[in-house]
Amino acid sequence: MQRLYSIFPQGLPGVGLVLLRMSIILRWFADLGPQPSAWQWIATAVLIPAIALGLVTSAASLALLVSIAIAGLDRGSTSMADVCEGLQAIALILLGPGAYSFDARLFGRRSFELTKR
Template identity: 45%
Template structure:
């Protein structure tokens, strides 16, 4: 689904709220920062949003369990926001919407057989 209007703008804001902590978290070296920047940029653009939201969940869980860079409430909020984004999708203001767009699938009527008669 790629909702437009207010819900689409809300999903854009949700994508940004999940992506920005990935960019602004100062844990790890340059390699870790690059590993965080790629999914963050993808989320900002709305590319592969459900997959990258799950990657964001994994980074939040890693920060909480291994790095100690977040408290339980902070990690919980990040996990909830990323989980909601993974379930809701990118919205109309995304590259996913441009690439895949809305599709209408029409199923042709079933032909009658002898059993149906």
């Protein structure tokens, strides 16, 4: 996982990535509608918590991007909101999860000290 991202940004850039993850989630819930389909329930139960926590962020964002495309195909057209959410998911795939995520805790940079014997 570390090879996918050169850094896990901290500070304001890290907070920006948290806000990006939250905006994707809020947009997803806004698009669910009164009667979500079975695949939308699955995506909501699996992908949304993964994105919220920053766990396997790239894979979850890619799967969400596919879900957004499927939702557009089910409706017969894509809205500007779908396009914006898709672009947000692509941005998250490219930028990574940030320092405030489980990915950073599990796969972040580590430093080792070598001691002489």
